[in-house]
Amino acid sequence: MPLLVIGLSHHSSPVTVRERFAFAEAAVPGALQELRASGLAQEAVILSTCNRVEIYAVSDLPENQAAARLQQFLLDYHKLPAPPGGEIYARGGREGLKHLFKVACGLDSMVVGETEILGQLKKAYDTALRLKHTGGILNKAFQKAFNVAKHIRTETNIQRGSVSVGSVAVELAERIFSSLSEHPVMVIGAGETSEKTARALLSRGARSIFVSNRSHDRAEALAQELGGRAVLFDDWAAEFPRIDILVSSTSAPHCILDRAKLEPLMKARKQRPLLLIDIAVPRDIDPSVNFLDNVYLYNIDDLQAIADDYLQQRRDEIARCEAIIAEKAGALMPAGSSVAAAADAPLPDLGKASA
Amino acid sequence: MIAGHCQTTPTEFFLADAAGQTNVTTVSWWTDRHFFLLAVIAYGVSAVYSLFLWRKGFREHDRINYAVLLAGLLLQTKAMFMRGLSLKECPVHNLYEAMTFVDWTIVAVYLVLGLLPRLRYLGAFASPIVAAIGVFALMPGLDPAHTGQPLLAANALVSLHAALTLLSYGAFGLSSVAGVMYLTQEHDLKFHKLRAVFAVMPPIDRLEKITNRLLWAGLVLLTAGLALIPFLPKIQPDLHAGTDPKIIWSALVWGLYGALLILHGRFAQSGRKFAWGAVAGFAFVVLTFWGVNLLSPSHRF
Numbered sequence: 001m002p003l004l005v006i007g008l009s010h011h012s013s014p015v016t017v018r019e020r021f022a023f024a025e026a027a028v029p030g031a032l033q034e035l036r037a038s039g040l041a042q043e044a045v046i047l048s049t050c051n052r053v054e055i056y057a058v059s060d061l062p063e064n065q066a067a068a069r070l071q072q073f074l075l076d077y078h079k080l081p082a083p084p085g086g087e088i089y090a091r092g093g094r095e096g097l098k099h100l101f102k103v104a105c106g107l108d109s110m111v112v113g114e115t116e117i118l119g120q121l122k123k124a125y126d127t128a129l130r131l132k133h134t135g136g137i138l139n140k141a142f143q144k145a146f147n148v149a150k151h152i153r154t155e156t157n158i159q160r161g162s163v164s165v166g167s168v169a170v171e172l173a174e175r176i177f178s179s180l181s182e183h184p185v186m187v188i189g190a191g192e193t194s195e196k197t198a199r200a201l202l203s204r205g206a207r208s209i210f211v212s213n214r215s216h217d218r219a220e221a222l223a224q225e226l227g228g229r230a231v232l233f234d235d236w237a238a239e240f241p242r243i244d245i246l247v248s249s250t251s252a253p254h255c256i257l258d259r260a261k262l263e264p265l266m267k268a269r270k271q272r273p274l275l276l277i278d279i280a281v282p283r284d285i286d287p288s289v290n291f292l293d294n295v296y297l298y299n300i301d302d303l304q305a306i307a308d309d310y311l312q313q314r315r316d317e318i319a320r321c322e323a324i325i326a327e328k329a330g331a332l333m334p335a336g337s338s339v340a341a342a343a344d345a346p347l348p349d350l351g352k353a354s355a
Numbered sequence: 356m357i358a359g360h361c362q363t364t365p366t367e368f369f370l371a372d373a374a375g376q377t378n379v380t381t382v383s384w385w386t387d388r389h390f391f392l393l394a395v396i397a398y399g400v401s402a403v404y405s406l407f408l409w410r411k412g413f414r415e416h417d418r419i420n421y422a423v424l425l426a427g428l429l430l431q432t433k434a435m436f437m438r439g440l441s442l443k444e445c446p447v448h449n450l451y452e453a454m455t456f457v458d459w460t461i462v463a464v465y466l467v468l469g470l471l472p473r474l475r476y477l478g479a480f481a482s483p484i485v486a487a488i489g490v491f492a493l494m495p496g497l498d499p500a501h502t503g504q505p506l507l508a509a510n511a512l513v514s515l516h517a518a519l520t521l522l523s524y525g526a527f528g529l530s531s532v533a534g535v536m537y538l539t540q541e542h543d544l545k546f547h548k549l550r551a552v553f554a555v556m557p558p559i560d561r562l563e564k565i566t567n568r569l570l571w572a573g574l575v576l577l578t579a580g581l582a583l584i585p586f587l588p589k590i591q592p593d594l595h596a597g598t599d600p601k602i603i604w605s606a607l608v609w610g611l612y613g614a615l616l617i618l619h620g621r622f623a624q625s626g627r628k629f630a631w632g633a634v635a636g637f638a639f640v641v642l643t644f645w646g647v648n649l650l651s652p653s654h655r656f
Binding site for chain 1: 540544545547549551552553556557558559560561623624625626627628
């Protein structure tokens with residue numbers, strides 16, 4: 001009874017297809033029950049996230065037949081016709097196990113190395129375990145997957161670094177300030193990216209946040225969400241001496257902060273280091289302010305360049321991670337074992353591309 | 356390199372047969388200078404390895420450099436113990452001994468700070484300095500034989516004065532290392548070098564605090580060392596403190612570091628200027644230390 005994986009992911013299908021196959025969180029227990037009751041699977045876990053819908057199952061049917069019937073279950077459950085081809089993939093035995101390990105490690109994710117998927121996988125497994133839809137094979141496979149994810153996180157650089165603009169901004173702030181809790185932040189312009197950046201700073205310890213926006217109502221709403229204080233747009237300079245980090249993303253057509261304006265403000269701040277994050281296009285802050293002592297200015301391109309470099313580093317680590325995964329999967333399911341032999345048999349062609 | 360006076364007598368082992376008539380003598384030629392040479396080689400290896408770390412962008416937590424510097428310190432401690440035991444007092448009587456003392460202080464304080472992983476790269480910045488000081492200390496002529504001046508050798512206050520002032524130079528040395536690290540990190544942040552975020556380095560505000568604390572430690576030690584001067588025995592009865600170039604120089608060093616700390620603490624001097632001040636201050640100490648000792652009648656070894 002080898003492990004079998006069937007499903008769709010961002011590799012094989014667009015969101016317009018994935019969303020039709022998605023299982024609502026509340027529907028997962030019912031779907032698992034239905035799957036078990038059909039006799040198709042002796043053990044099952046359903047993973048449904050925004051980037052993937054997968055069924056991990058153990059069936060006593062021949063593998064090819066089990067894969068075809070699991071696909072049919074997926075279609076029937078959602079009352080959908082068979083997709084044109086290539087969207088649904090299937091992996092059996094050791095390949096299925098390796099796929100599970102890759103998913104747990106974030107190697108199969110849209111942002112390589114991201115850790116959110118591990119939490120989602122644990123939650124999906126816990127649901128199936130609690131409802132007694134797992135057994136010896138899936139329990140062993142999932143526990144091993146969590147161990148492999150931990151091993152890869154500590155032994156490789158696959159999860160190292162920040163790959164979003166917001167988290168890069170936080171990392172820069174942490175290269176200047178020892179503790180973000182002691183350094184107030186000001187957000188000028190209550191856009192989506194500045195909000196994300198502010199949230200990232202909050203998640204790493206920033207406590208005091210000022211929000212200023214042309215629309216004061218929007219500033220107040222965001223300040224309330226972030227647990228900060230709204231400042232009138234015309235008064236932001238008055239609060240400036242108190243802050244150490246500025247995130248700016250207004251839609252102003254010209255610079256709102258230049259060297260002539262910043263120099264006296266820096267004197268008022270007693271030359272404490274100041275991190276300026278300018279994520280506006282066109283830019284809000286005159287690049288010449290970077291020549292002032294203790295001022296560190298980064299614009300959106302600078303942040304993106306760092307994020308891209310981190311992402312490239314993660315991609316460079318993939319081969320190392322895959323070698324570890326192959327070794328761990330081989331240890332759990334050695335080649336030559338009856339399970340592995342069954343796994344190596346070709347699966348039915350559920351789609352032209354099993355990514 | 357080993358030229359100079361070997362202060363430690365080679366060890367002799369006397370073996371006698373059962374009848375007590377035949378003596379076999381084995382001589383160990385390992386003097387304290389040999390151990391110090393090995394320590395300097397370790398510091399040199401660390402300095403070369405630091406170049407590779409720098410080229411790699413200080414991306415990985417570094418344990419190798421820490422271990423090499425620890426090995427160097429153990430060898431140097433052995434050397435200083437041997438010298439101290441042979442003299443039966445703190446070995447701070449000539450330029451060689453003074454410089455080894457400064458070297459030892461820098462490495463010892465680094466090894467304590469380096470217990471924190473993010474501060475471990477201080478070693479990469481410190482090793483070229485300690486290696487250079489070590490090589491200079493081994494130069495011929497800086498380690499003359501002790502004259503056995505009973506007046507100075509027997510005076511504990513002289514030893515304490517020398518030890519305190521040399522420890523202060525060690526603290527100033529390490530503050531300059533932290534200053535170099537600050538300037539590197541600050542430059543990388545300012546000019547958007549990827550190394551600024553990829554390097555396993557402490558934030559610049561912590562480096563500024565470390566520089567500040569080391570300078571304060573150095574200034575307190577120097578103040579204590581200088582405060583002992585009126586109580587020290589005089590080598591020449593007609594010699595006045597106000598005319599001794601070494602004492603004038605020490606007062607100047609004290610004033611320079613004091614001014615630097617006041618400018619930083621009271622007048623919001625920028626971190627970059629403060630770091631440059633720490634680096635320039637120690638460069639002044641290192642470059643003038645030898646010459647001013649030659650000029651000083653009370654410090655001519």
